[in-house]
Amino acid sequence: MTENLLIDAAGIRLTGLAAGPVDGPVLVLLHGLGPGVADFAGVLAELAADRRVLALDLRGHGGSGRPDAYTLELLCDDVLAALDTLGPVALYGFLTPKDGHREQLLDLLAELVEPSRSRPGSLVYRLHEQEDGRIFLYELWANREDLAAHHATQVLKDVLERLPEHLAGAPEVYEGQLYGEPAGSRG
Incomplete structure (x- = not known):
């Protein structure tokens, strides 16, 4: 086509x-x-x-x-x-939860994962809990247009608005291709 x-x-x-x-x-x-x-x-x-x-x-x-x-x-x-x-476009990052906020942060991010996976152009959308306590988020989009459409969704805006109350610091965010699957990836 x-x-x-x-x-x-x-x-x-x-x-x-x-x-x-x-x-x-x-x-x-x-x-x-x-x-x-x-x-x-x-x-x-x-x-x-x-x-x-x-x-x-x-x-x-x-x-x-x-x-x-x-x-x-x-x-x-x-x-x-x-x-x-042209895609794909990969975004990934690390989020460090505040003390006592790990489960709330995971629950908040889980609200984002399923709707994001079902969006057109979403190729991969994963969360991974790391041994050091940080949460790794990886998303792969077919192209920048699909990623931009995802950034305009209300569910993402809602999560981003509530995210700071659960973080110990600024998220580390990167763009680029990540090779291989992190062990223990979850929903």
Whole structure:
């Protein structure tokens, strides 16, 4: 299945196509001076059989915006912005409960886990209690758009509002790919 892309990059709207498995290796197709992604119509499906293919209309081509500036640096920024929209996107962090708040914190986070797992684009959403007493939270989203939609949910806003009363300090939060499953992952 081919998806139409609309990407905001460096103040302009870019268009493109994405096809293939979201967890496959990524192949980016960039046109020359031709019309744009239409250049790849004959090969897109075959290339997307076992990889995630992104065909991008560069600025000033196809359905993309036509700004005043066309520098190599801006073209590179456009491609990087497009890659940022492809997933998956992983967020993970460590939460340290206040003394006597461990169970309340786990219960609060449990309120978030099930609804988050059922959201479109949620690939993994896990909690893990570490030996040092911290709680590890790991979430993997198909792309940044799905992650942004999750951030706009009321359930997340409610949990974030109540979270500070149970934490001993600021959460440690990271973005990036985490390899392997933590032992003892729970709901």
